[in-house]
Amino acid sequence: MSQPAQHDEEVLGKAYDARLVRRMLGDIAPESRLIVLSVGLMFVVMGAQLLQPFLFKLLIDDPILRGDRRGVTLLALSYVATLVVELAARFGQLYSMELTGQNVILRLRHRVFRHLVSLDSSFFDRYAVGRLMTRVTTDIESLADLFTSGVVSLLGDSVKLLAIVGILLWLDWRLACVAFALTPVLFLLSAVLRGRIRQAYRDVRRRIARINAYLQESISGMLLVQLFRREKVSTKEFDVINSDHRDAELSSVVYESGFSAIIELVGNVAIALMLWYGGGQILKSALTLGTLVAFLEYTSRFFGPIRDLSGFYAVLQAAMASLERIFALLDERPAITSPTTASRPARSYGRIEFDGVRFAYGSGDEVLHGISLRVESGERVAIVGATGSGKTTLIKLLVRLYDVSAGAIRIDGTDIRMLPLSYLRRQVGVVLQDHFLFTGSIASNIAFGAPTLPRERIEDAARAVHASDFIRRLPGDFSAAVRERGGNFSVGQKQLLSFARALAYDPAILVLDEATSSVDTETELLIQGALGRLLAGRTSLVIAHRLSTIVGADRILVMHHGRIVEAGTHRALLQERGIYHRLYQLQFGLEAPGSGPATLASPEVAS
Amino acid sequence: MAETPHRVLRPEPDRVSLILRYLRAYRQDFLLGFLCLVATNGLTLCIPWLLKDAIDALGRGGPPRRVAYDALAILVTAAILAAIRIRSRLHILGASRRIVYDIRNELYAHLLTLPASFYARRRTGEIMSRAVNDLMLIRSLFGPGMLSVMNVALMYSAALPLMAKIDPGLTLVAVLPYPLLLAGVFRVSRRIHQRSNAAQEQLAELSNKAQETLSGINMVKAFVREEGEAGLFGGLSREYRRSSLLLARSRGLILTLMRGLGGVSTLAALWLGGRHVIAGTLTKGGLVAFLSYLALLADPTVMMGWVLGVFQRGLGAIRRLEEMQAIRSDLPGDRVQGAGPVLRGSIAFRGLDFSYPGGGDETRPVLSGVTLEIPAGSTVGLVGRVGSGKSTLVQLVAAVYPVPDGTVLIDGHDLNVIPTGHLRAHVAVVPQETFLFSKTIAENIALGAPAATRQRIEEAAQVAQITRDLPDLPRGLDTLVGERGVTLSGGQRQRVALARALLLDPRILILDDALSSIDADTEEAILAGLRGIMRQRTTLLVSHRVSTVLAADRIVVLEDGRVAESGTAVELLARNGPFARMHRQQQIEKELEAL
């Protein structure tokens, strides 16, 4: 499976990518007031902090010299004042920044999720759920980090840096040149290291993604891992990916530590250089001692912010990589969309037409080779055929989970691609072969497609599929809890609930794909009794391997290798003596030349 | 959670024990890291001292060489400093990464031992959150958290004696606010603990929702629920935002408090120190030095606030992990040591009562009084209505859930005294619901026997009639099947699961409605291959098709968890009970259709 790189954890993420930031600005803009407030408060904090040493100086130079106790108290009080202002502003600044971040990511998270659910099924065939989930969780969280770790203090740091550069140049430009002589070295070194760090982060991310995917699958399939005694193998496999991740982490630690230590080193080298050069100048009387001391003082402050900035780099880098993955996802266009100008007829009559439909999943081989069929309004059509012959695929095309590669599907004479998606899917109620229940209650699952459905209708639907018998016996009957994927129900019960869900949806066209394959015949017969009434006026498509399920169909289609090979009434097909006849013989144990009945009998026992 | 203040001041022994356990396991790293930190702190102080020396020399117009030497000394010190600084971080941060690796391995190994009842109660997202988010918190605790704790401790232990040397009284006053404010800080940090737990839970809810919606995406689309699900997700995101903001408020508060703590100390020193200077008990230089020490402590103090948060959250994560680690398998067989008896495959149920553990409906019996004798090598067909307990019964043979002593016997041995692993080596299950791993078809077939030769895999695939579909699959047996096997048809998946079980060559073969998604033609071909295989082993065959079980040595009809009747097909048909009724229903259909 070849995957486009942009969704991968591979995305390198530049530390700063103007294109991404510009896109993100759209989400940040509504918070501009909060940001301005935060920046303002940051300056208040900085101001208060600058004022405090000045107060110390005043205290020492003035009241203490004069022995003025009241003066000492007064200055102490003004210190309290600056402290209170600083604390309040600091808290406000932190909180407003957090608020900004949370607001921004709330909006973005929602947008990403909405976008994700709008993408089509072929997209979901390609990407594991665990991966996609990280887009709305971890990736979004790393953006939040960006805000809380202080984009604002980044601004402060830059201001500080600029101020220091200005002051140094103003004090003595030659000495300033010596002080800055090392900055190119710094840039060069960090450019080299940054490449490495980025690579290391990329490895870390990719490997943690692998761990997560592995864990997720292990947990979902734990019973099989245990039943097939794969514990040892799994432990080994897990250890391999876990230690890979650890190694990537360790090398990122190496680079990270190296990076911050080198910045410190360069700072100290600059000081030594200045001392050596400045000392010479002083001895030549080209420089005063005071200037040198001031220089040394400022230089040490110059490298502080640089170190902070480099610490921030990691966060920024992670955020950019996340942002890039998020935007790549947002750029993914759903291949299946509603037409912009679409008439929305009232309820469908339920006439379905497949016209020369061809289809292949993704870039794979063709699965359906020119299917043409017509289902009249109110007709009941059954589809049978070998496994893998394309029956389920046909259904997926009908509700546009995928779009046909060639040909067309029409409902009431209109190409389904010209119908609004929600209208189309509102007309067709499906029980998919892969039944799926959601965490919640029985009632919430039956009313899944129609959340406002009154209780009686929910109960009606359950009664029609004879699920009410077992539901009644559950604690809390219709409000009984349904666990993840319906884990606390038997497979047949899950199918019945999925069936009830489709009935409660009240569709014009009902599609049942192996809806009762795990339901006993007795219950099935009861359901069929009820269905006769329920199906009146509806078109239905029933797919089943068990021929008893399709009893009473107006017409039966037999699929084979992506083609409809036989079609007609039960009787006509039996007379044709083709595939259907053979399936029928096999299943009902009637004499069929050349093959025994579908029982487990060793021939001698079967007699 | 009603926590007393002491809980936080003195975390429960077990939580601390985990921290201690790992500190001890990596004591060399932590010790060396600590020594390196001592050295870096000392060296950092050397540089200003060298500077001072040089400047003094310059002030005296002293020898130029002295200045040059000092500059050189700074260079050398800086180089050593950088080397040691790197080492300190490598030791401590490196240890934190290794610890996380260890814990993650331990956690995974533990997860492998936990029984089905555990996984029934927990949602996948919740367990994932332990292994991902909580480990991140623990990493912060052992890495940056420990690093900062050591640094802060070093700073204080260096600065306090120096301060006390200048003015003991003033030092006392300067540290006086600490206990007072610390009480407040602890209160806030306890709130951080609770709020961070709450936020973590919200985040887990959020991921659960995302996971479920995305897993059931086809259902969501078919029922036009995109908007609705997005709305629900939006609600959860807003909840999460709210709890994150609450947490942020506490964290902001604690940072502010810590900053205030430094400020109050400074204030005390300023006010009292000023008076001391006036009184002449302290020199001006002394006061300046004192204040600059306090300033030096300001950052570490703020840092302490952050570290407290890190520890609180880390401890919360440890508690959650330990809770999970404390859970033990509820299968008695998992506690049995030794090799286990030779198994031939006869099964006996003796008055078996069963209800699913946990989840609130413990009292609902799923099986009651099931008594059956199944000789080794025989085939038993299980039929019964939806929810009658067929799957439950056959799963119990593979020890998926615990059963009372003496109710299930394999070859006369109580199931509870057979080591679970040993038992499962003799049992192969084709579950009613197929789960495939996102590997190739061949790898899925070889799930239980990774060392199986290609030939055996192909044989199993042949019996399960997967070979029929190979031309349709892009890479034949080496086709990747996608998550849970989504890129295969229902019947293809089921046949892969069948081949997977056949490859194990088990004594007991359990087919739980394993051919439900397969057409009669393919079924016939599969059964033809299975007949030979089944003759040599005990087979439990669950099916809704009467015809499929008709020829079994014995047919058992379950009704509401009880054995309604059992016997050969001939006997049961003669008895005219439920089985005969089922049979008739299918006959009636047949006759209707044959008209």
Ligand SMILES: Nc1ncnc2c1ncn2[C@@H]1O[C@H](COP(=O)(O)OP(=O)(O)OP(=O)(O)O)[C@@H](O)[C@H]1O
């Ligand atoms: N998502 C997918 N991606 C790629 N190939 C697929 C996908 N789903 C199905 N196929 C392939 O398309 C073919 C038809 O599958 P489909 O599910 O339509 O069969 P089916 O007739 O419903 O079979 P069954 O009776 O087993 O359910 C199969 O060969 C299958 O491997």
Ligand SMILES: Nc1ncnc2c1ncn2[C@@H]1O[C@H](COP(=O)(O)OP(=O)(O)OP(=O)(O)O)[C@@H](O)[C@H]1O
């Ligand atoms: N994990 C579980 N937790 C709680 N209850 C369960 C669990 N699994 C099944 N049940 C309940 O136990 C009963 C028996 O379920 P079981 O799966 O054994 O039925 P079954 O005979 O296999 O049905 P089917 O024909 O539908 O497969 C059902 O009422 C079901 O709701």
Ligand SMILES: [Mg+2]
């Ligand atoms: Mg299908």
Ligand SMILES: [Mg+2]
């Ligand atoms: Mg079952």
